[in-house]
Amino acid sequence: MKYLVLSLMIYLSLGTFAIAADPAGKPAVAPVAAITQAPASAATRAIPAAVAKTPTAMPKKIQTNRMFTISMFLLIVAATGGIVVWASRKTKTASDYYAASGGISGMQNGWAIAGDFLSAATFLGITGLMALFGPDGFMYSVGIIISFLTVLLIIAEPCRNAGKYTLGDILAFRTSSKWVRGAASASAVVVSIFYLLGQMVGAGKLMQLLLGVPYKTSIIGVGTLIVVYVAFGGMKATTWVQIIKAALLIFTGVLLTGAMLWKTGFNPFQFFEEVASSKPIQDHVRAILKHPVVEPGFDYGQRFLELGLFFKNPLDQISLGLAWILGAAGLPHVLMRFFTVPNAKEARKSVVVSMFLIGIFLIMVSFLGFGTALYLTPQQVMAVDKGGNMAALMIAQYIGGGAGTIAGDLLLAFVCAVAFATILAVVSGLVLASSAAIAHDLYVNIIKDGKADQHTQIKVARVASFGVGIAAIVLGIACENLNIAQLVGLALAVTASANFPVILFALFWKRFNSAGIVTGLVVGTVFTIGVLMVSPNMTYPKKIAADAQKIVETLEKKQASGILLAEKDLKTLEKARADYAQNKDGTSLIGLDAPLFPLKNPGILSVPVGFFATIVATLLFRNRREEEMFDELYVRQTTGYGIETAIDH
Numbered sequence: 124m125k126y127l128v129l130s131l132m133i134y135l136s137l138g139t140f141a142i143a144a145d146p147a148g149k150p151a152v153a154p155v156a157a158i159t160q161a162p163a164s165a166a167t168r169a170i171p172a173a174v175a176k177t178p179t180a181m182p183k184k185i186q187t188n189r190m191f192t193i194s195m196f197l198l199i200v201a202a203t204g205g206i207v208v209w210a211s212r213k214t215k216t217a218s219d220y221y222a223a224s225g226g227i228s229g230m231q232n233g234w235a236i237a238g239d240f241l242s243a244a245t246f247l248g249i250t251g252l253m254a255l256f257g258p259d260g261f262m263y264s265v266g267i268i269i270s271f272l273t274v275l276l277i278i279a280e281p282c283r284n285a286g287k288y289t290l291g292d293i294l295a296f297r298t299s300s301k302w303v304r305g306a307a308s309a310s311a312v313v314v315s316i317f318y319l320l321g322q323m324v325g326a327g328k329l330m331q332l333l334l335g336v337p338y339k340t341s342i343i344g345v346g347t348l349i350v351v352y353v354a355f356g357g358m359k360a361t362t363w364v365q366i367i368k369a370a371l372l373i374f375t376g377v378l379l380t381g382a383m384l385w386k387t388g389f390n391p392f393q394f395f396e397e398v399a400s401s402k403p404i405q406d407h408v409r410a411i412l413k414h415p416v417v418e419p420g421f422d423y424g425q426r427f428l429e430l431g432l433f434f435k436n437p438l439d440q441i442s443l444g445l446a447w448i449l450g451a452a453g454l455p456h457v458l459m460r461f462f463t464v465p466n467a468k469e470a471r472k473s474v475v476v477s478m479f480l481i482g483i484f485l486i487m488v489s490f491l492g493f494g495t496a497l498y499l500t501p502q503q504v505m506a507v508d509k510g511g512n513m514a515a516l517m518i519a520q521y522i523g524g525g526a527g528t529i530a531g532d533l534l535l536a537f538v539c540a541v542a543f544a545t546i547l548a549v550v551s552g553l554v555l556a557s558s559a560a561i562a563h564d565l566y567v568n569i570i571k572d573g574k575a576d577q578h579t580q581i582k583v584a585r586v587a588s589f590g591v592g593i594a595a596i597v598l599g600i601a602c603e604n605l606n607i608a609q610l611v612g613l614a615l616a617v618t619a620s621a622n623f624p625v626i627l628f629a630l631f632w633k634r635f636n637s638a639g640i641v642t643g644l645v646v647g648t649v650f651t652i653g654v655l656m657v658s659p660n661m662t663y664p665k666k667i668a669a670d671a672q673k674i675v676e677t678l679e680k681k682q683a684s685g686i687l688l689a690e691k692d693l694k695t696l697e698k699a700r701a702d703y704a705q706n707k708d709g710t711s712l713i714g715l716d717a718p719l720f721p722l723k724n725p726g727i728l729s730v731p732v733g734f735f736a737t738i739v740a741t742l743l744f745r746n747r748r749e750e751e752m753f754d755e756l757y758v759r760q761t762t763g764y765g766i767e768t769a770i771d772h
Contacts, residue, residue, distance in 0.1 A: 187539070188532035192334065195540035200348070203364050203547055207352050210360030217580040220357035221288040221559050222462040227362055229469035233476025236460050238365030240267060240451075240481055241372050242322055242549040245488065246542055247329075250518075251511025252433065253492025254504050256411075259433035260492055262440055264485040266447025266615075268478065275474040278452045281630045281760035283461040283470040289556075290455050290622065291564035294629050297752035300637040304564045306644040310621055311455040311560035313648055315553045316594055317614035318454070322553070323599025326546045328512050329539060342599045349547060350592035353554045354585040358463060361551045368548040371541045373480060376487035379515075379538070382522045383494040398493050399424035403500035408432065413670060415677040415695065427496070439722045442616075446726035450615030453622025456556035491515055516542070554591050561587035613655060616726045620733035621647025628737060630760060633753040638744035643737030650732050654725035658718050664709025665716045671702035 218224045227235070245267070252260030285293050291307035323342055330341030352360060387393040398404060405423035411432050414421075426432070434440045451457065461470045495504060495518040507513045516538055520526060523534035562584035567575045575583070625643040628635040655661075678696045682688060688696065710716060720728070 187535060191533050191536035192539060195536045196334065196543065199540045199544050202367070203352065203544065206363050207356035207360045210356040213359060214357045216577045219359065220581050220584060221563065222459065223358040223362060225463060225465050227463040229464055229472030230476055231362065231366060232460055232464050232469065232473035234369045234480065235362045235365040236457065236473055236477035237480040238369035238548045239456060239460065239552050240477065241369060241484055242545060246372065246545055247512045247515055248321065249488050250492045250495065250515040251504065253489060254495040254514040255501050255511045256433035257427045258430050261489055262434065262443055264489060266444055267485060268482050270447050270451030271474060271478045273448055273452045275471065278626065279461055279470045279474050280467040282458055283464065283467045285630065285756060285760040288462055288563050289559050290458055291560065294625060294640050296756050297749045298637045301569045302641050303637050304568050306641045308560040308564035310644045310648055312557045312591070314614060314618050314622065315455055315557040316598065317617055319550060319553050319595040320598055320602050322546050322550045323595050324602050327599060328508060329542050329546065339600050342596050345546065346592050346596035349550045349554060350588050352547065353551050353558065353588045358555060361555050362463065364551060365548040368544040369480060372545055373484055375538055375541045376484050379519055379522060380487040380490045384490060395428060395493070398497050399428055401497055403502055404496055407501040413673065415674050416681065434723065436722060438727060439724060442722050442724040442727035445730055446616040446619045446724055449623045449730060450619035453618035453626055455560065456552040459556050459559065491518060494518055554588050557591040558584045558587035613660065613724065616724055616729055617648055617651045619726055620651045620729035624734045624737045633750055634745070635741050636744065636746040636749045639737045639741030642740035643733060646736035647729065647733030651725055651729040654720050654729055656713055657715060658720045658725060659723050661711045661718065663711050663715065663717055664706035668703045668706040671699040674699040675703060
């Protein structure tokens with residue numbers, strides 16, 4: 124009966140997409156903005172025939188071949204659905220559901236971790252950021268790699284030896300306080316929801332392109348499908364979906380990057396020279412810098428290859444780097460992965476494997492981003508999606524030969540399907556981490572005092588996954604126009620400020636206690652979110668109006684001097700006047716005229732505050748019993764004594 128219900132729910136999810144995509148049997152065309160044909164310049168030079176045949180004209184809309192896209196989509200869903208059905212038969216206990224009973228090898232777990240990190244934010248978001256802002260997007264790539272050094276050297280082995288299923292297990296090892304479990308559970312859910320937002324936005328955009336369904340319908344359908352996967356498959360299904368997805372993503376990166384670099388004979392110097400000499404890229408940089416009139420002697424092409432277009436304040440780059448380096452080590456869904464391997468040696472091995480795979484892919488993503496700016500122009504990317512999230516898909520179709528060609532449509536459909544598998548895998552891990560925190564920490568250990576039976580634990584975890592899924596759907600709809608890599612960066616700021624300090628002190632500071640844990644988690648999370656609410660990440664209408672007014676004044680001054688404005692400048696002037704009129708009296712979500720905190724990422728402020736609050740609370744409220752428990756924890760995290768034996772399924 125259980126498998127019949129599972130099959131029916133997957134079928135209903137597919138039906139939602141099919142009905143929304145083709146209510147009257149008409150060809151699906153994604154409802155995206157028009158794309159103007161690029162001028163003949165370095166940015167639109169064709170990729171050689173050996174790689175792809177360049178279309179004679181760029182399409183005004185991104186179009187997908189219905190047969191190809193539906194086939195690829197159904198293949199991905201069928202394959203992952205089969206894994207879920209297989210895994211659900213082997214999920215009998217809470218250990219099976221949360222951690223696959225520790226039966227995953229280090230190599231398998233390494234691929235799965237890579238699948239966790241190579242998310243929609245990495246593939247779609249970073250590609251888009253680099254296509255629009257150049258090297259600033261690369262800061263996200265560097266942060267990911269360096270963060271794994273923190274995981275490898277500090278977190279992986281002790282967590283595997285000291286924990287069981289969740290972050291709460293590690294933090295509560297020395298204390299029986301229910302406040303610790305509650306704070307850990309709340310933190311895991313908040314962080315996972317933040318991280319989920321980026322994936323859900325990517326899912327909505329992808330399905331909008333893949334099947335031509337409205338964004339909201341896409342979010343609802345994808346969210347439903349993912350919740351079904353997690354509720355029935357647990358950790359074993361999530362692991363294998365992540366492994367398959369990581370392999371597909373690496374293959375896709377090699378294919379696209381190799382094809383694009385063929386143009387310059389695999390000469391990166393020539394490639395970046397063409398990027399800098401592209402007229403559309405230069406115009407795009409001029410628009411970012413708000414130079415209505417070209418400044419003599421200013422090299423706009425070179426400026427695109429320099430830092431500071433997105434993170435204009437150098438402190439923003441430092442803040443983002445700090446969030447990445449420390450934040451990855453506190454992500455609940457990453458910590459859970461170390462409980463799936465049989466011992467600490469396999470945990471270390473899994474980190475090394477994942478670092479290698481992620482590093483290779485991020486190098487390829489960098490070339491994809493710059494290549495998209497060169498061959499398709501930033502203007503075309505923004506016309507399709509303001510956040511740049513569709514850049515990787517656009518360059519895939521272009522490399523294949525463009526819209527209407529078999530190779531172009533097939534490659535686009537394949538990349539869309541791989542990106543969809545990426546979102547399935549990552550969101551599955553996040554929903555599983557959230558449901559485990561609610562069921563294991565909150566229900567079993569707080570409400571039931573650890574006395575719930577195996578069947579009840581799994582049942583509660585499945586119900587919790589539905590609740591988390593609903594929250595992800597609602598928030599995903601609300602964040603439609605934000606760049607998904609930026610959203611993930613904000614989630615990491617929360618984990619770096621709240622989770623990482625308490626994990627570090629719980630493992631290595633003898634005097635650390637319950638007061639420090641609860642205070643660190645609460646203050647770190649609340650303070651970080653509070654700073655975000657008064658940062659430039661929020662929309663400030665009066666700031667938009669002020670920028671528009673500057674453009675109006677510059678162009679009107681040019682008109683007054685007797686210079687006839689070009690058609691492009693006239694449109695810019697008209698838009699600036701409209702923006703000013705619309706936003707001159709507005710305020711932010713919390714009523715501010717301008718941000719109180721100047722940086723996009725709060726890590727540089729919130730991380731020290733999180734550490735300080737944790738240390739102060741620990742020193743103020745000393746607990747000698749918890750200090751005495753440290754010796755047992757130290758022996759266990761160092762030797763692995765007392766951990767559960769892995770079960771091979």
